Amino acid sequence: MRNKDYEEYASKKYDELIESQEAFNSKFKLESYSNWFYDQESELLRVYNDDDDEIFFKYIPIGTYSLKSNTWLWSWENEHSIEKNKLKTLVVKQLGEKRDYEKLTKGLIDCDREECWDFVAISKSMINAIGVYCTNSKDLLTYKLLTKVFTDKDSSLIRMMKQKTVDCGNHGFRRPAFVCKHLNHKEKLGFEEAFDTHKGMDLDDEDSFAAWCDECEQVRLETDGWNEESEKFADIKLVCEECYFELKEFNKK
Incomplete structure (x- = not known):
């Protein structure tokens, strides 16, 4: 009975996410950007094109999905996630403990890729955000809640982000x-x-x-x-x- 209750809850939140994400995509048109980069220390995401057309967002990491092991890892359990604001996702774990939703309480979960969006949708319903974004790096999908547009393009944080980067398998x-x-x-x-x-x-x-x-x-x-x-x-x-x-x-x- 509890499992059915969770499935109904997750389905409802997923439908809400689809509706809000359509409005978000219509406003920011992120699909028109071919590149992305995020900095864990500053909790900033940059989406951009080669002509320096770009948008910056503050983000909260929700979790990662391994395409090799087919597992979801909540950010509050991820030791490689150094973003301090990842602790905001603990409200999702608390909900899982209260309602006995096991998938919201276990740090590492075997699941299908499609189910990641349920986890993101539930998180967005509990954490204030304007949209969501997923990055793909070396068979690892990283899901983020975007909380606001970062407009200070002259800040030292952005100057640091725009320096040359390397894709590290660990970080x-x-x-x-x-x-x-x-x-x-x-x-x-x-x-x-x-x-x-x-x-x-x-x-x-x-x-x-x-x-x-x-x-x-x-x-x-x-x-x-x-x-x-x-x-x-x-x-x-x-x-x-x-x-x-x-x-x-x-x-x-």
Whole structure:
């Protein structure tokens, strides 16, 4: 009986979502934009075309769906979701606990892709939002509630977002960073940087996060700086900004 009650509730909220989303799409015409990028720290989504026609939205992450495992993961359960406002989705979990709707209380759920929209619809009915958006990256769908249009296009948040990005399998789209091949999470090797850094900092166009281990620094000094020999020893690799600061936290002495 409870399951039937949930199905009826989810169906009603889905119908409401379809109606509101049609009005949202009619106003903002997001289907006309070919690119997207979101920044977890600032909780901003950018949808844009190559000619810099763009719109920015503040968003709340609702959950992700893996096309490989056919599972839904609520954002409040997702350790890779660093958005602070994801905790707003706990109201959905509280509703599930109150009404005994298991699919709203379990962090990880086996389900069909179509059912994700039920979860999004229920979330939107409980959290104030103007629309929804789904991104697809490496077989992972990420569902977001869009809460408002962000109009301050001169802000440092937007300048940071529009810098070159890398698609990280663990952290999504983030700014690129570069580290030597030796840095890892198993053995502390030291952490030498091109300049002092902190997460979320603004970078000049010519700057990038770059770091190497103590052994690389010794080779660099012995060979009079970065050159063919020292660069070959370091064998620099590309990572994302989030990976960079995880390595920094682990390796610094």
